[in-house]
Amino acid sequence: xxxxxxxxxxxxxxxxxxxxxxxxxxxxxxxxxxxxxxxxxxxxxxxxxxxxxxxxxxxxxxxxxxxxxxxxxxxxxxxxxxxxxxxxxxxxxxxxxxxxxxxxxxxxxxxxxxxxxxxxxxxxxxxxxxxxxxxxxxxxxxxxxxxxxxxxxxxxxxxxxxxxxxxxxxxxxxxxxxxxxxxxxxxxxxxxxxxxxxxxxxxxxxxxxxxxxxxxxxxxxxxxxxxxxxxxxxxxxxxxxxxxxxxxxxxxxxxxxxxxxxxxxxxxxxxxxxxxxxxxxxxxxxxxxxxxxxxx
Numbered sequence: 001x002x003x004x005x006x007x008x009x010x011x012x013x014x015x016x017x018x019x020x021x022x023x024x025x026x027x028x029x030x031x032x033x034x035x036x037x038x039x040x041x042x043x044x045x046x047x048x049x050x051x052x053x054x055x056x057x058x059x060x061x062x063x064x065x066x067x068x069x070x071x072x073x074x075x076x077x078x079x080x081x082x083x084x085x086x087x088x089x090x091x092x093x094x095x096x097x098x099x100x101x102x103x104x105x106x107x108x109x110x111x112x113x114x115x116x117x118x119x120x121x122x123x124x125x126x127x128x129x130x131x132x133x134x135x136x137x138x139x140x141x142x143x144x145x146x147x148x149x150x151x152x153x154x155x156x157x158x159x160x161x162x163x164x165x166x167x168x169x170x171x172x173x174x175x176x177x178x179x180x181x182x183x184x185x186x187x188x189x190x191x192x193x194x195x196x197x198x199x200x201x202x203x204x205x206x207x208x209x210x211x212x213x214x215x216x217x218x219x220x221x222x223x224x225x226x227x228x229x230x231x232x233x234x235x236x237x238x239x240x241x242x243x244x245x246x247x248x249x250x251x252x253x254x255x256x257x258x259x260x261x262x263x264x265x266x267x268x269x270x271x272x273x274x275x276x277x278x279x280x281x282x283x284x285x286x287x288x289x290x291x292x293x294x295x296x
Contacts, residue, residue: 052213056287060275063275076103079124082134098124130183140174140176143171150167163248179205198259201273210276219253222243
């Protein structure tokens with residue numbers, strides 16, 4: 001009897017939480033050219049899994065800036081060493097002036113904003129921070145001339161996040177799928193965004209799995225990757241890859257979902273994205289553990 005009563009109270013609290021979320025006014029965002037952007041994510045119980053949402057709120061409330069900056073610490077590489085590994089014949093694979101220490105997210109933003117590095121080197125900084133595989137780095141930069149213009153448009157703030165995504169997706173650049181070119185959209189787009197304007201977020205497997213879990217449906221298509229020996233020891237059977245079938249509309253919906261959560265939690269949207277990524281390794285973040293235990 002006591003167990004049934006306890007379950008009923010939990011269901012009531014979850015219902016109250018979702019009802020409060022449903023009543024939130026949707027944030028008003030602006031495109032790079034100043035046009036008002038109407039969010040299409042419906043803040044109703046059907047679009048949020050109450051239990052997962054409540055756990056994510058606890059993760060957001062307990063997270064600190066210092067903790068969030070650990071994100072990608074497990075995977076990031078020293079830029080100069082990463083670049084040395086992909087160096088090859090021809091100038092396109094040879095980089096100059098890259099840092100000799102790992103960068104966290106804020107340090108990377110600082111380097112992108114203040115350094116006199118060329119665009120190619122700045123892209124290398126982002127890929128090294130994200131832990132791009134060496135072979136993928138070689139493939140991506142061999143065709144740098146093809147996607148350079150797309151990044152310049154993001155830098156200039158002349159395209160929306162959905163337009164930037166559509167352009168980079170259409171390139172079908174070997175070695176550079178959505179998980180990595182959305183890093184370009186995020187870092188260069190946020191730097192170019194006007195106050196109050198929207199910018200894109202990183203859509204990798206951890207943020208995508210988080211959004212799918214919180215939405216209670218597959219908003220972002222994921223394909224099974226190769227088995228991870230390390231991941232198997234940690235309880236995850238397979239790595240997952242953000243599929244190239246995800247359209248620009250899906251990316252926009254993904255970003256709007258994060259915008260809505262940021263409005264609910266009254267924090268920066270990319271802080272929500274950082275908490276979604278959490279951190280791995282031997283000392284996993286609260287949310288990473290939860291995703292591994294609940295995502296199937």
